[in-house]
Amino acid sequence: MRPGLLPLLMSIVLLSPLAIDIYLPSMPAMAAEFNVSDSDVQSTLVLFLAAMGIGQIVIGPMADKFGRRPVVLGGLCFYILSSLLAVFALEFSLLQLARVLQGLAACSASIVVFSAVRDCYNTSESARIYSYLNGAICVIPALAPTLGGLLALQFGWRSNFLFMAGYGLLMLFIVSFKFAETRPASTDTSSPLYRWGRYKPVLSNSHFMFYAITCMAGMGAILSYVSYSPMWLIGELGIDELTFSGLFALNAAFNIAACFGAPIVIRRLGNRPTVILALALILVAGLAELVLYRLGVVAGMAGAIAYMLPMILLCIGFALLLGPATSMALAPFGDRAGTAAAMLGFFQMSGAALLTALLQQTGLPAPVAVGGMMTLLSALLLTVMRLERFARWHREPVAP
Numbered sequence: 001m002r003p004g005l006l007p008l009l010m011s012i013v014l015l016s017p018l019a020i021d022i023y024l025p026s027m028p029a030m031a032a033e034f035n036v037s038d039s040d041v042q043s044t045l046v047l048f049l050a051a052m053g054i055g056q057i058v059i060g061p062m063a064d065k066f067g068r069r070p071v072v073l074g075g076l077c078f079y080i081l082s083s084l085l086a087v088f089a090l091e092f093s094l095l096q097l098a099r100v101l102q103g104l105a106a107c108s109a110s111i112v113v114f115s116a117v118r119d120c121y122n123t124s125e126s127a128r129i130y131s132y133l134n135g136a137i138c139v140i141p142a143l144a145p146t147l148g149g150l151l152a153l154q155f156g157w158r159s160n161f162l163f164m165a166g167y168g169l170l171m172l173f174i175v176s177f178k179f180a181e182t183r184p185a186s187t188d189t190s191s192p193l194y195r196w197g198r199y200k201p202v203l204s205n206s207h208f209m210f211y212a213i214t215c216m217a218g219m220g221a222i223l224s225y226v227s228y229s230p231m232w233l234i235g236e237l238g239i240d241e242l243t244f245s246g247l248f249a250l251n252a253a254f255n256i257a258a259c260f261g262a263p264i265v266i267r268r269l270g271n272r273p274t275v276i277l278a279l280a281l282i283l284v285a286g287l288a289e290l291v292l293y294r295l296g297v298v299a300g301m302a303g304a305i306a307y308m309l310p311m312i313l314l315c316i317g318f319a320l321l322l323g324p325a326t327s328m329a330l331a332p333f334g335d336r337a338g339t340a341a342a343m344l345g346f347f348q349m350s351g352a353a354l355l356t357a358l359l360q361q362t363g364l365p366a367p368v369a370v371g372g373m374m375t376l377l378s379a380l381l382l383t384v385m386r387l388e389r390f391a392r393w394h395r396e397p398v399a400p
Contacts, residue, residue, distance in 0.1 A: 005120060006129065008178055010136035012072065012171060013113045015079055016106040017140035019048060019164055020226065022148035024248070025241040026157035027230040033157075034092040038231045039360050044099045045227045046353045046360075049219075051103030052110065053350025059108050060342020068112045068119070069181045075108025076172040083165035087158045098161075107345060114341040118330050119182040126330070128263035130323040137259075141226075141252035145245040152241070202343045210384070211329035212344050214275065216351035217377035218321045221282060223356045224370045225311055232366035237303050247308050254312045258319035271324035276385060279378045281317030285310040286374030293367035307367055314374060 023030075031041040063071045082101035089095040117129050151159040202208055229248065233239040239247070266274050288310040297306035330340050359369050 004178070005116070005182075006132065008174070009113045009116060010133060012109050012175065012179075013133050013137055014140055015076075015109045015168065015171065016052065017137045018144055018167060019079075019083075019102055019106055020045060021141045021144040021248075022163065023152075023157060023160040024145050024226065024230050025149040025234070025244055026152045026160060028234050029152065030095075030157055034095070036092050038235060040092065042227045042231065042360055043357075044096060045223065046357045047096055048099045048103040048106075049223060049349045050353035050357075051100040052107040053103075053346045053348065053353060055104040055107035056111060056342035056345035056349070059104075060111050060339050060345070063111050063115050063342070064183070064339055067181050067183045068116055069179055071108050072112040072175055072179065073172070075105045075112070076168055076175060078105035078108070080165050080168040080172065083161045083168060086161040087165065102164075107349070110345055111341050114326070114330070114345075116182040118341065119184055126327045128266060128323070130326045132260065132263065134259045134262070134319060134322050139252070139256055141248060141255065143249070143252075145248045146242070149241045149245045199339065199343065202340050208329050208340070208344075211275075211325045212347040213351070214279075214325045214381055215322060215329065215344060215348040216355075217381060218278075218282070218318050218325070219348045219352035220355040220377065221286075221314055221370070221374045222318050223352045224359055224373050225314060227356055227360070228366035228370055229307075232307060233304050236366070237298075237300060237307075239301070239304050243301075243304075247304060251308060251311050251315050255315035255319050258316040259323075262320050262323050265320060266324055271328050272385075274320055274324045275328075276382065278317045278319075278321035279382050279385075281313050281320070282374050283378040283382065285313035285317065286371045286376075286378065288313070289367050289371030290375065293365070293371065298365075298367070310371070317378075 027041045028038075030044075031038055034040075059071060059075075079102060082098050082105055085101065086095055086098035089098055113133065114130075117126050117133070121129050147163070148160045151163060230244065233244050233247070234241065262274070265277070269277065289307070292306040292310065297303055326344065329344050355373065359373060362369065364372070
């Protein structure tokens with residue numbers, strides 16, 4: 001373990017959620033300025049996450065071959081430039097392109113952070129560290145929408161992307177001086193950068209695949225919640241931007257508390273039982289969302305509260321889920337942590353983006369769309385974990 005590494009990793013990992021959450025209150029205004037539909041504006045979130053996932057396949061092996069430090073420095077430079085492209089975009093297609101490039105940049109930081117954890121901490125420690133990192137990530141939904149709303153009110157929505165560029169520049173300066181290489185000396189750097197043999201041991205591991213899909217399901221539920229919320233609360237229910245930010249921040253506060261409490265839960269229950277608890281909470285959240293909508297609580301502030309209350313359980317469940325699921329997925333791959341983290345990110349991000357994009361094509365109202373996704377995915381995963389025939393997929397592995 002390296003002194004001061006965790007705070008640095010927590011700062012780097014904020015790049016991705018910042019790019020997702022800070023401009024949420026501005027989405028209806030962006031749709032109006034570019035004269036595009038709600039689903040078009042929602043696509044800027046989906047494209048970002050899809051690019052972040054697909055980029056993992058390209059950048060993950062680079063982190064193993066060339067090292068963590070050059071990858072994160074290059075990603076930060078790219079993050080700054082793509083944020084500035086969004087600032088000056090006059091056509092909606094250019095904004096979409098900027099979001100794709102920004103997603104590719106953010107995935108560099110994500111890979112390096114999660115690889116560095118696997119590099120520097122053992123299996124039992126890593127689940128707790130991942131939870132702390134998720135806690136840092138969850139601070140952003142609590143603060144960024146309010147900050148973004150205030151910036152947009154004073155300077156317009158483009159100031160949100162200018163803020164992202166400024167944060168990227170600050171992190172570039174800090175990382176240049178503070179982040180030392182963490183790649184293990186035993187990492188194989190002689191083989192070709194892209195070859196099937198690099199991915200096969202990861203993709204053929206059923207334990208990895210199950211927990212990668214579990215992470216994808218959790219991220220899909222969160223992405224659908226985030227992408228539908230501005231259009232439902234502001235566009236449909238007429239909630240103003242600052243009230244939206246306050247409701248979003250309240251849920252994020254529960255998420256933060258759950259993330260920083262997750263290491264205690266993991267220590268007491270273990271990784272697999274914590275995953276089961278998390279999925280159960282997401283299942284209850286989905287069912288509650290559907291029931292409240294069915295009861296007709298869909299107008300004004302009452303409708304907003306009815307929509308957001310079940311999301312508290314979703315946020316808590318997601319906070320408990322991601323740490324142990326990530327740790328168990330990556331545990332067998334100490335010698336190729338970068339590639340394994342990349343494949344995990346690919347399934348988690350691109351899979352969630354695909355699920356959300358398909359969901360947006362259904363035309364379902366937000367509570368039904370989000371509640372239905374939560375219910376279906378969590379119920380399916382819990383059913384698999386109840387069946388003994390699939391025990392090898394999800395049982396605790398022997399520590400390497």
